Amino acid sequence: xxxxxxxxxxxxxxxxxxxxxxxxxxxxxxxxxxxxxxxxxxxxxxxxxxxxxxxxxxxxxxxxxxxxxxxxxxxxxxxxxxxxxxxxxxxxxxxxxxxxxxxxxxx
Amino acid sequence: xxxxxxxxxxxxxxxxxxxxxxxxxxxxxxxxxxxxxxxxxxxxxxxxxxxxxxxxxxxxxxxxxxxxxxxxxxxxxxxxxxxxxxxxxxxxxxxxxxxxxxxxxxxxxxxxxx
Numbered sequence: 001x002x003x004x005x006x007x008x009x010x011x012x013x014x015x016x017x018x019x020x021x022x023x024x025x026x027x028x029x030x031x032x033x034x035x036x037x038x039x040x041x042x043x044x045x046x047x048x049x050x051x052x053x054x055x056x057x058x059x060x061x062x063x064x065x066x067x068x069x070x071x072x073x074x075x076x077x078x079x080x081x082x083x084x085x086x087x088x089x090x091x092x093x094x095x096x097x098x099x100x101x102x103x104x105x106x107x
Numbered sequence: 108x109x110x111x112x113x114x115x116x117x118x119x120x121x122x123x124x125x126x127x128x129x130x131x132x133x134x135x136x137x138x139x140x141x142x143x144x145x146x147x148x149x150x151x152x153x154x155x156x157x158x159x160x161x162x163x164x165x166x167x168x169x170x171x172x173x174x175x176x177x178x179x180x181x182x183x184x185x186x187x188x189x190x191x192x193x194x195x196x197x198x199x200x201x202x203x204x205x206x207x208x209x210x211x212x213x214x215x216x217x218x219x220x221x
Contacts, residue, residue: 004149030207031207031208033207033208033210035212040214041144041195041197041214041215041217042212042213042214042215043150043197043199043210043212044212045210045211045212048207048208086149086150088149088150090207092163093155093163093204093205093207094140094152094155094163094165095140095142095150095152095207095210096152097142097149097150097151098149099147099148099149100148100149
C-alpha cells in the first residue's frame with residue numbers, strides 16, 4: 001500500500017516561532033489532507049489540499065503532487081498550536097495517515 | 108463543536124470479551140468510517156459504511172465488524188478481544204463516499220484490554 005512519511009517526528013518551539021512540517025507519500029493520490037489532533041483525541045481538519053497552496057490565518061499548506069510531498073507552515077506559533085499534526089492521503093476513498101508530528105509550543 | 112458523538116469515551120475490557128462502540132452521524136453525512144489509532148501511531152482504516160453496507164475494508168480480521176443504521180449512526184463490534192486491540196477508536200463521517208473533503212471526526216473511544 002501507499003506509504004506516508006512525516007517529518008520531523010517531534011518539534012519543540014517557543015511561542016512566536018515559525019515551523020515547517022513535511023509529508024512525503026510514495027504514490028499518486030487523489031487528495032491530501034492535514035489534521036490537528038488535540039489533547040482530547042479529536043482530529044480537526046486543517047486543509048484539504050490535493051495540489052497548490054492554501055492559507056488559513058497563521059497556517060498555510062502547499063502540496064506538490066508531481067513530487068509527492070506536502071508542507072504545512074505554522075507562523076507565529078501559539079501554545080494552543082500544540083498537539084499532533086497528521087498528514088493523510090486518499091487513493092481509494094479511504095485515508096492513509098502518516099505517524100504524525102508532535103508539536104509542543106512553550107510560552 | 109463536533110457533529111459526531113462517540114460513546115463510550117473510555118472503557119476497559121478483558122481479553123476474550125466482546126465490545127460495541129457507537130457513533131452518531133453529522134447531519135447530512137451518509138458515509139461513516141472507523142479508524143484504530145494505537146499509541147504513538149497514526150489512525151489506521153478499519154472499514155467504511157455507505158447506505159448501511161460495508162463498501163471498503165482495511166487490513167483487519169473478521170472479528171472487527173460494523174453496522175450502519177437508517178439514521179446513518181454506526182456501531183463497531185470487536186469479538187474475542189486481544190491485548191493489541193487496546194487503542195483509540197475514531198469514527199469519521201463524510202457527506203458521501205466521493206466527498207473526501209468533508210471529514211468530521213468524533214473524539215474517539217479509548218479502549219483498554221487487560
